[in-house]
Amino acid sequence: MSIVVPTIVEAARGKGVIISNVIGSTAGGVIGSSSSSTVEVEGTPCVSITLASLPSVTLGAFYVAEGDLPDQAYEYGEEEWRKYLGDTMMMTGGKGGEESSPSLYSSFPPSVLLFPSASFQKYLDFFLNGLDLAYPSATKFGAVAGTVSSLSKDRLFIYNERKPDETTIMSGGVVGVTMRGDVSVKPMVAQGARGVGGTYRVVDGEGSTIKTIVLDIDDDDERQVEQGEEKEESLAGELMRQQMQNEEGMSRMVKPVLAEANMMMKRLGDEEQSFMKRALLIGVEQNFRGGGDGGGGGGGGFERLKEGKGHSYLVRQVVSAGMKDGSVTLPTGSVDVKEGQRIRFFVRDREGAKEELEALWTGYKKSALEKTFEMEEGESGLEPAAVMVIPTMDRGEKLFQKQGVETEIVNKAMGNDIPKFGFFANGVFCSIDSGGDGGVDSRDSTTCSFGSAGLHVVIGPRSGRGVWRGRKEASSEEEEQGGGGERVFGVGGTEAAPRDPEGELVVKRREIQAGRAIEVSTVAWSVAEKTARPTSRLEEFMWEKETEVDRLRERNPLANILSNCKAYMMKPENAKTRDWVGAIKAHLGEEKGNFLVIPECKRSEPNVGALRKRYAVDKLAKEFKAGGAVALSVNSDGIMFGGSLEDITTAKEACPSLPILASDLVLYPYQLYMLRMAGADAVNLVAAACSAKDLLYLGKIAKSIGLGVCVTVNSKVQVENIAKVGIGVDAVLVSNREWEDFTIDQTGGRALEVLRSQEMKDFIGKLPETVVLIEGGVGGVGGGGYLEDAKKECAVGGILGSALVEGGGVKLEEGGIRL
Numbered sequence: 001m002s003i004v005v006p007t008i009v010e011a012a013r014g015k016g017v018i019i020s021n022v023i024g025s026t027a028g029g030v031i032g033s034s035s036s037s038t039v040e041v042e043g044t045p046c047v048s049i050t051l052a053s054l055p056s057v058t059l060g061a062f063y064v065a066e067g068d069l070p071d072q073a074y075e076y077g078e079e080e081w082r083k084y085l086g087d088t089m090m091m092t093g094g095k096g097g098e099e100s101s102p103s104l105y106s107s108f109p110p111s112v113l114l115f116p117s118a119s120f121q122k123y124l125d126f127f128l129n130g131l132d133l134a135y136p137s138a139t140k141f142g143a144v145a146g147t148v149s150s151l152s153k154d155r156l157f158i159y160n161e162r163k164p165d166e167t168t169i170m171s172g173g174v175v176g177v178t179m180r181g182d183v184s185v186k187p188m189v190a191q192g193a194r195g196v197g198g199t200y201r202v203v204d205g206e207g208s209t210i211k212t213i214v215l216d217i218d219d220d221d222e223r224q225v226e227q228g229e230e231k232e233e234s235l236a237g238e239l240m241r242q243q244m245q246n247e248e249g250m251s252r253m254v255k256p257v258l259a260e261a262n263m264m265m266k267r268l269g270d271e272e273q274s275f276m277k278r279a280l281l282i283g284v285e286q287n288f289r290g291g292g293d294g295g296g297g298g299g300g301g302f303e304r305l306k307e308g309k310g311h312s313y314l315v316r317q318v319v320s321a322g323m324k325d326g327s328v329t330l331p332t333g334s335v336d337v338k339e340g341q342r343i344r345f346f347v348r349d350r351e352g353a354k355e356e357l358e359a360l361w362t363g364y365k366k367s368a369l370e371k372t373f374e375m376e377e378g379e380s381g382l383e384p385a386a387v388m389v390i391p392t393m394d395r396g397e398k399l400f401q402k403q404g405v406e407t408e409i410v411n412k413a414m415g416n417d418i419p420k421f422g423f424f425a426n427g428v429f430c431s432i433d434s435g436g437d438g439g440v441d442s443r444d445s446t447t448c449s450f451g452s453a454g455l456h457v458v459i460g461p462r463s464g465r466g467v468w469r470g471r472k473e474a475s476s477e478e479e480e481q482g483g484g485g486e487r488v489f490g491v492g493g494t495e496a497a498p499r500d501p502e503g504e505l506v507v508k509r510r511e512i513q514a515g516r517a518i519e520v521s522t523v524a525w526s527v528a529e530k531t532a533r534p535t536s537r538l539e540e541f542m543w544e545k546e547t548e549v550d551r552l553r554e555r556n557p558l559a560n561i562l563s564n565c566k567a568y569m570m571k572p573e574n575a576k577t578r579d580w581v582g583a584i585k586a587h588l589g590e591e592k593g594n595f596l597v598i599p600e601c602k603r604s605e606p607n608v609g610a611l612r613k614r615y616a617v618d619k620l621a622k623e624f625k626a627g628g629a630v631a632l633s634v635n636s637d638g639i640m641f642g643g644s645l646e647d648i649t650t651a652k653e654a655c656p657s658l659p660i661l662a663s664d665l666v667l668y669p670y671q672l673y674m675l676r677m678a679g680a681d682a683v684n685l686v687a688a689a690c691s692a693k694d695l696l697y698l699g700k701i702a703k704s705i706g707l708g709v710c711v712t713v714n715s716k717v718q719v720e721n722i723a724k725v726g727i728g729v730d731a732v733l734v735s736n737r738e739w740e741d742f743t744i745d746q747t748g749g750r751a752l753e754v755l756r757s758q759e760m761k762d763f764i765g766k767l768p769e770t771v772v773l774i775e776g777g778v779g780g781v782g783g784g785g786y787l788e789d790a791k792k793e794c795a796v797g798g799i800l801g802s803a804l805v806e807g808g809g810v811k812l813e814e815g816g817i818r819l
């Protein structure tokens with residue numbers, strides 16, 4: 001792995017794709033999609049790599065060693081777990097770790113993917129229970145590392161772009177990734193088990209121990225009639241039931257579980273008997289709340305699964321039996337048996353496992369279709385982008401007698417264009433729905449682990465936006481171009497983004513790409529054709545921002561926001577903004593020649609990821625103030641930088657005396673009103689993303705509601721343009737960022753070229769009152785960066801984000817930086 005991971009990272013870089021994080025594990029076999037097929041490989045050393053590009057999703061990779069688990073965690077409650085996991089897994093956010101900001105996707109619960117090592121398994125249920133307590137609404141899923149041979153040892157690995165020379169390989173613990181934002185994850189489990197014999201009710205049982213049961217003949221029949229289930233059970237099954245009734249003299253004799261299992265087993269076929277002798281599987285009815293009818297039992301086949309309602313029973317293997325009282329005990333904590341709850345005996349076999357998989361996917365498709373009918377206009381559902389398939393190592397060829405059966409069934413249901421990936425694991429686990437729409441029905445979305453099962457996870461954007469179908473597009477483009485190579489611009493592509501004759505990026509607003517416009521009440525908006533692809537990271541950012549604002553408008557139309565903003569500004573405490581540029585100018589004065597640092601609160605950096613384990617805006621703002629900051633920049637963009645409007649409000653509450661520049665991609669007046677109400681004092685307009693008309697228009701509206709106006713430029717052409725437009729700019733922010741891919745040149749080359757240009761000299765000559773600041777890598781690597789050179793030009797200060805936030809403290813004196 002120490003060779004494989006850097007090789008992948010390097011190869012991707014060669015294609016213009018920057019990989020920020022890699023996590024993975026050894027496995028008992030791998031599953032992956034090539035351009036023409038999906039393959040399952042078992043028993044042979046090989047590697048399966050999955051590259052994911054998840055727009056509008058904030059990822060946080062983490063590693064927890066066994067030794068990092070807190071000693072007292074067994075006594076932990078919800079709050080303690082939340083704090084511990086929030087720190088460990090970067091599940092930070094608003095109150096209680098769940099972000100409560102008004103940004104588009106922040107209200108959605110996160111998803112957590114975990115790969116525990118085999119040695120971590122003993123802590124797994126405990127760890128998952130902690131996760132359930134701390135983040136009940138988060139979807140958790142994952143699989144335990146495996147190995148191809150029993151002689152080899154399992155390993156986990158994690159790579160972070162910021163430590164490119166290291167791929168950390170671990171022999172224990174758990175690696176994982178948290179995903180927040182426009183991502184939806186739908187885990188489903190195939191338990192690989194089929195019910196045999198009748199249905200029973202627990203007479204005496206508690207926790208994970210079942211002592212006595214009674215045959216539930218009448219109720220079982222009634223239920224099937226009630227649920228309109230056709231009695232699909234075989235004639236043999238029916239005969240067996242009758243025989244049982246006869247043998248029992250129609251009585252409902254209460255019997256110890258083991259005694260009943262022994263009696264029932266005798267009536268089974270040879271194969272089923274031999275299975276039951278090796279392993280006693282018991283299915284415990286789901287959704288049973290005690291008292292009357294639980295509503296989750298019944299059905300010997302997979303009728304409920306086919307309906308997309310989830311499994312009727314959660315199947316567990318008996319781990320110990322009371323030889324004296326005939327009781328059985330299931331894995332501790334895996335079930336909580338109640339009196340009156342239904343149970344069944346289960347066996348595993350090939351046909352049953354196949355039937356179950358088919359039922360699972362039929363159910364998924366049925367409920368997905370039903371959801372589209374239930375959705376209100378404007379609402380969107382999960383758009384499948386990929387399916388993760390993780391069978392346990394006892395499945396695959398061992399169970400189905402040939403390789404590839406599991407993915408073949410997924411392909412049949414979802415088509416070949418959707419990539420499938422995964423591996424053979426030592427166990428799987430996932431959150432399971434209580435409502436049941438394809439998953440296993442369970443108690444309040446708990447995370448259940450399975451020693452033998454197939455975990456299938458549909459992953460895609462929750463906004464339902466179009467998904468790039470690599471396989472489909474590659475083949476159709478090849479066809480179009482007579483079998484020629486792929487033509488992909490900009491981001492992750494093989495071609496550079498389009499530029500005009502002056503070298504400026506050509507970006508379009510999303511509407512230009514639109515195929516149709518939809519009218520909904522007073523709001524009209526356009527929908528990007530699914531075929532349109534952004535040609536640069538900036539264009540992609542713009543389109544996503546436009547979609548974000550569309551969605552916000554759907555919930556709260558512009559007219560409302562406008563009147564809310566007016567009402568807000570009527571309140572005396574909100575009538576005036578604080579003068580952001582004024583505060584900077586006031587501190588230049590006699591100290592001119594010095595360089596003023598404006599610290600930026602920023603949660604993450606696009607090509608890097610989260611900058612701090614614990615990002616607390618209030619704490620950070622206070623730190624900056626204590627360090628002498630006279631003004632702040634707060635990044636409120638949630639698409640690229642993980643911020644939110646609430647971050648501005650929080651910073652303002654923490655430091656009421658510090659004026660705030662809202663660092664965001666502003667494309668609409670709507671955003672200006674929202675930013676004003678969040679507590680911003682100034683905004684920045686990105687020159688490359690706005691036409692001259694937009695700049696003027698947005699600038700005027702910003703001023704009309706008291707917001708200071710900065711314009712961000714990264715080329716001399718843009719400087720010349722803003723001078724021509726004559727927009728009243730308070731400050732020019734010279735960005736050192738390349739907007740094609742959002743990289744930052746640590747030498748400051750890009751910003752220095754602009755600062756040294758004739759265009760900039762002309763601009764300052766014409767508008768000497770304008771403050772010139774630099775941004776992007778000003779903290780540099782190892783301190784001063786390109787600051788000294790910038791100071792020699794017209795820059796009087798700089799916005800500093802990553803270096804301060806990531807540094808874990810304010811190191812203001814280093815590299816000549818002073819506040």
Ligand SMILES: O=C(O)c1ccccc1NCC(=O)[C@H](O)[C@H](O)COP(=O)(O)O
Nearest residue numbers: 637663664665775776777778800801802
């Ligand atoms: O650069 C943009 O296009 C942009 C758009 C919307 C919000 C923020 C934007 N840029 C912010 C930055 O470039 C940096 O966060 C800021 O300059 C600090 O840089 P660094 O010190 O390198 O973290």
